[in-house]
Amino acid sequence: MSIPEHLAMLRRGVEAWNHWHLHERPLVFARPSPIYGQGPDLSGADLQQAMLAGINLCTTNLRGANLRQADLHGADLGLADLREAILHGANLCQSCLAADLRGADLREAWLAGADLRGSWLNAHTRLEGVLLQDAEHGSARVAGLDWSQVRLATIAWERVDLLGDEEILSAPHIHKEEPGASYELLQAYERLWQYESAIQAYETLQQALKEQGLPAQAARFRARACSLRQNPEYRFFSRRLRRQQGRERFFPL
Structure with a gap:
């Protein structure tokens, strides 16, 4: 479960969190993944509909967190651990999403203009109804992404004219x-x-x-x-x- 001090800092607002994350955040090297989620621990946190636009969550452990319909527009989630996280309907437009998304629920999430390069997807990553492109934010960037385990038939590719x-x-x-x-x-x-x-x-x-x-x-x-x-x-x-x-x-x- 998430560390109470880290969750309390998040509740102080995006600006306070970003300052803390930049200057005082802890580094953790004892977690299973040697790459993702080595920073603050918000695993399992209930952040449903949270207003987190522009937040810096890079390296954060968000495994199993509830981010359903959260506003993460422009957020930095690079090297975050989002395994089994619920991102159903979340706004991730123009976010950096080079994260561990194995088993994440991204159904109906908005990914227009998001940077997915470096993301880790698997057969359990749910992408039904995901939005990869719109007129305002453009299209997602996906160079280097491993699609081999992703269920591509669940994505409405006819709505993607070109890639970011x-x-x-x-x-x-x-x-x-x-x-x-x-x-x-x-x-x-x-x-x-x-x-x-x-x-x-x-x-x-x-x-x-x-x-x-x-x-x-x-x-x-x-x-x-x-x-x-x-x-x-x-x-x-x-x-x-x-x-x-x-x-x-x-x-x-």
């Missing part, structure tokens, strides 16, 4: 007034990485959909990956960096 990993390619860029050659090369590498991440996200998802007997959905996401591979900008950066790597091989710094 591709949406990032349309985000505005901040340019230096007088960028040097090294800065421009770094930007080129970053841009190529964004394309490769989006392509990988589509190809991994389409392969999992195909293996689970969902060929129509698989074909749609495969087409998105092919479209990105044919994008002139992607082809330009790919050729440019291959030439750069060739020069570095023959003329090392």
